[in-house]
Each structure stands twice: as C-alpha cells, then as structure tokens.
Amino acid sequence: MSPTADDSGPTAPGGTRIAEFEADTRAHRRLYWITEPAELAATVREHTESGRALLAGAATAAGTGAGAGTGAGAVRLALAESLLLMGRVELLGLHDPATARDSLDRAREAAAAAGDPLLEAAALAHSALLAPDRAVGGADTEGGGEAAAALTGARALLTAAGTRAAGVLDWLDAVEAERAVRDGEYARALRLVGRVAEARGRGEANPVPDWLDWCTTARIGMLKGRVQLAAGLVSQARRTLLYAMGGVAADDHGQRALFYAGLAAVESADGQAYESCGYACRAMEHIEAGGDVMGVRGSLAQYLHDSCVEDLYESLALSPAEPATPSDITGVRGSGDKTA
Template sequence: MSRPAGNARLKAARVAAGYPSQQDLADALGVGVRQIRRWESDTPPWPHPDMQTALVRLFGQDLAALGFTAPDGRDQPAPTRRRVISSTLAAAAGLATVPRAAAQTRQPASVAADFESVTRSHRRLYWSVAPTNLHPAATAHATLGCALLPETAGATRQRVAAALAETLLLAGRVEFFDLQEPARAQDTWLRALQAAGEADDSLLGAAVLAHTAFIPGWAGQREQAVERMVAARTYARRGPADALMLAWLDAVEAECETRCGNTRTALNLVRHAEDVLAADGDHGETPEWLDWFTPVRLAAFKGNTELRAGLLPQARTTLLAVLDELPDTDEKQCTVILGDLAAVEAAAGNPEEACAYAVRALDQLEVTWYATGMDRVREVRRALAPHQHETCVRDLDDRLYGWSTTVSALAR
C-alpha cells in the first residue's frame, strides 16, 4: 500500500514560504509542533478562529487553498491588510493586480535570497555607478519585487518585501540627491514605506521616513520636516535602533534645521549625535543597509552647519579633518566636502583658496557625478561674484563651463 500523502497543500505552502520544517512553522505561529503535524495529516482539523486568521495572514492564501475543508456554515477569514498593501504596490509599479482566484503561482523560498543578492549589489554600485545608469536598473528590480510579492508568503514574503523596500529607498535616494527630482523621490519613498510595512520592518520604515524629511527640510518647510522626523524616531524606537542609526536621525534633523536657518538647534542636534556615538549603548544591531552614514559623515554634517552659522574657523578645522579621514571610495561625499571648504574660503575673503577647492571638486565630479556636489560648487561661484574679474575666478569659470562639465550638468 502507498503511504498517505497527508495535507500536501499546506506542506508545499510551508516550504515555499521559507519554513523548511514543521518546527519552524510552529515557532512562527506560536503553537506546538504537534498541531502542525495534525494540520499536515490526511484529515487536517479545521483551525480555531485565531489560527485561521494567522494562517491566512502568514501564507496569503485562504484555508481551502491550504488543504482545509470547512465544516458546514463556517466562514473563511477576510483578506488581510497585507494583501491590500501588495495590491497597492503592484498598481504603483504598473502591474496588473492578479485576481485572488488566479493567484496560485508560488515561488520557492530561494527566491528571497536571489532577490536580496541583487538589492545588495545595487547598494554597493551606488557609490561608483553613474546615477543615470543605476536608476533604471534599480526601478526595474523594484518592479520585479512588486510582482513577486503576491507569489510569496511567510518568511519568504517578508524577506522579499524588505529587499523591495531597500531597493525603493535607494531609487528615491538617486532621484533626490543625484537627479534632483524631489517630487519623484516622494512617490518612490511612499512605495518604500508601504513595502517596509509589508515586511513589518520598523527600522527600514524609520529610514524611509527620515529621508522624506529632506524634501520639506531642503525647501525650508520646517513644520513638515519636524513632523516626519517625529514619525521616523517613533519607528526607530520600535526597532530598536542602534547608536549609529540614532545619530543619523539627529544628523538628518540637523541638516533640515540648518536649511531652515536654525543653525543653533542644528548644532545642538549634532552634539547630541556625537554623545550618542560616544556612549554607544547596547540599543540594537546596525542594519546592513545603513551604509551611507559613519562618524566621519556626522563630522561632515557638523562642518556644513558651522559654515552656515558663520563659524568659519571651526568649519575649516572640521572639514579639513573630514577630508583627511574620508575613505578613498567615498567619492561623492568628497565633492561635497571640497565644495564646503571652498565656501568657507569664499566667506573668509580668500578667493584663490576657494577656487582651488572648487576646481578639485570639479575634478572629482568628472569622475563621479553627484548633483549635490555640483550644487555646492555653484553656490561657491555665486559667493565669488565680488571677485569675478580675478584670474582665479575666471579660471574656475573655464572649468565650470567647460564642454564636459556643462554637458553633464544639462544632461542630468
């Protein structure tokens, strides 16, 4: 006699969702492994109401699709909120929403690792690849992630959603910092927040919300920026966030306050961030994706705030130390630091030194384009208007409006 197959549907859904053993699923649901064995038997009992909801939420399928037969008169649990979020993400990506009855395709658990590997590659490529080349790849990867979500469940679905959130966060960073398209970045970050909610990843949610604060912050809209930072800090507490993440939130808020003209408040926030890093309490682990912030980057925030506060000697000292400590691979940030040093010298009435730093920034921009860095150079040139007839300023103009630099700027 052949051995009974048991509830093959539930077993297949369990494995595809990333729970290779019955014990793994039991742990995820908070039940004993004996209960899972009963559900995967030839005659699985109808789950209790709380377990019905948990199973539907975990696997994204109704109980009939999971191999359960409802007793007469029993209702199925309603679709979960996560299904609604997935549909919203799919619609935003331009994908047709798959009808519930037709959504039978199930990806294997390995799809999560494969999708994550591309996300990690894009994260590393951001620092060297031209934004106009990286952005289409990242957005295409995000479209794939939106298509995969309805085809995954459980731990697999959660991992795909988290990688999708990170991909959308990266795409928004390119749009805001590199392509200077804040409205587009706002839409992308909204989708990133939805994906972070799908993954139930509070730290990713905090990172996305803090990035959205840059948009009103850079526009001088302080109330909106502060409101978004309050939301970001709320999500970070749920994480819980580690010292580096908490310091970065201070740095983001400091930059927004600086842009809104509140440099004293900004410097207080920077000092608080320095204290957080110095204490380095046991708050949590640093997320792998938090690669855009380090103690050196905090010092860069500080130097810019000191510059805008008119504390020129302090700004010069801070920024020179940053330039000395900045890794060679941090080419984009290098253009920003050189631009800020040029601004310090321009404000101090040293046009030759200002032009020398600005030219160094342009040299780097020809290697790695960064719109934020070019903005710094243009600000310096405007500040040098009283010295525009001096040779060093004319030489700067020759570089600033050379064929390659002008074409690159206009193309972006």
C-alpha cells in the first residue's frame, strides 16, 4: 500500500492511512470472486496485519489528543470486514476450519468493538459452518449444538438491529440452508432456500450492506441448485442452475466456473457421463481464464471421463464458452428426481 496523494488523514507507522486501508478492504470484495483461495488468503492476511498496526497508531493518536478516535472506529469496521472475508476463504476455499475459527472470532470482536451488529452476526453465522457435517459421519450432538447456538445468536443480533438488518436476515436463511444440507436435513434446507430465493427476488425491499455481495439472485440460485441436488431433485437442480447462470456475465469466470462445476455434478448424478464431462471442461476453461476461485478445480477431476475429455476440451479451447440463458432450460431432459 502507498500513502495517500494529499498526505491527509490519521496515519500509522509506515505511512498507512485509514482511507487507503478502507479502499483496499473494499477492493478485496471483488478479489474474492476472481482470485485463488490461497493467494487471496495471503493478501487479506497481510492486509489485516496492516489494519492492526493502523488501529494501534490511531489509538495512540487518540490517547495523545491527536484527534484520531473516530478514525479508530473506521479501522475497526474495515478490519472486521477483512477478518470476516479471510475466515470465509479459509473455511470455504481452503477447507481449514481451525484457522477459520480464529479469523471469525477476531472478526466478531472487531465488529462488536466497532458497534456493528450486522458484521458481528455475519461472523457468528459463519461459525455455524465450522461444526462437523452430520450427514457424512460428523458428531451428532456437540457439532449440532454449536451450530444451533451460532445461528440463534446471529438471529438475535439481527433482530435487535431492526429493519436495517432485513437483508442480512434473508442471507442468514441461506446459511441455515447450507447447515441443514450438511446435517442431512434436506426438506428443511429446501424450505429455507426457497424462502431466501423468494426474498432476494424482491431484494430492493431488503437491501444488504455493500460487504454482503454473496447474496445476489444468481448466487442464491446456485445454492438452491446445490440443495436440490443434495436432496435428489436432479432435474430441478439442472433447471435452477441453468436459469440462475443466465444472470451471470460471460466474463465473470469465477462464477461461471462454479456454475459449470455444479452442472457437472448434476449430470453425473443423472448418469450422463458425457454431459458431465462437457460441463467440467467448461468449468476448466473459465478457471484458466479467471483463476481457481474457491478451489473448484480439485472437485472437477471426478467428472472428466475417458476420451470425451480430449475431444471436448480441445473444441472448447477454440471458442469461448457461451453464456447460458433462461431459454436453455427448454432443452434439458431427464427426470431423476426423488420426492422431497
């Protein structure tokens, strides 16, 4: 980071300025969608260390009457957001819950010190995903109690915050749906994700903070498709993912890679190996164009089959992937659904 051009504002040792720190924090929101997890985690970790030094400098300035007390609050808010982002990457991208727990705990502390219950609740809600997955043999009691307590605490914080927390409450339903899938509670997960998808469809009524850019219609659609697939509703998952991907820009390589990986899983579940391979190749194409966002590359190997890999991947390399549109839904086939 470099000093601000006008040399204004409170400073910490080394010339780091509060406005610059806040700007870098905002920039990292987009990096989440275009940067490989290990690289992003290293970047944000360094950034949080700068924030700690900046906070110490602001506190010293306030203690000596230099007027930096209000600046300390701004740093705490930005630091809380950065720690939340780092915890999210560590948990969902690097699959390192132990390290993520420390980051999320520090995010909660910073948000509480800054007086922002929405950020505090978001960090607490992520903690619900740290518990073992009961659906795949995790602990049935201790982990479930930890997750329930985290979600209850987050909801209490948001309820106390009033109407400004309405959009974050929508997102909390998405976190609960994810937790329910991990615990094998598919009917409950379907109810929750249906509710949040409907709420975000009229999202103007429930705005979300700028840092909560995970709660878009397309991203909730991706979650809904994953929940449907987990519940065995294969053709519904296919339709949901194709439709939701219609709202993602063709050059949004990170998001498109995730969608195509999801579609590869759908076709594999439906016994369509060749179609699964094709979607996996599409995902790889977007990864090569935009980075291995959230570590999706590792999940694709199981969907790359036989000689179709060479044929499909060679043809895809010659022409960019075309964006899917809602009209693509008319061509999908296959039932493969269980009753919920």
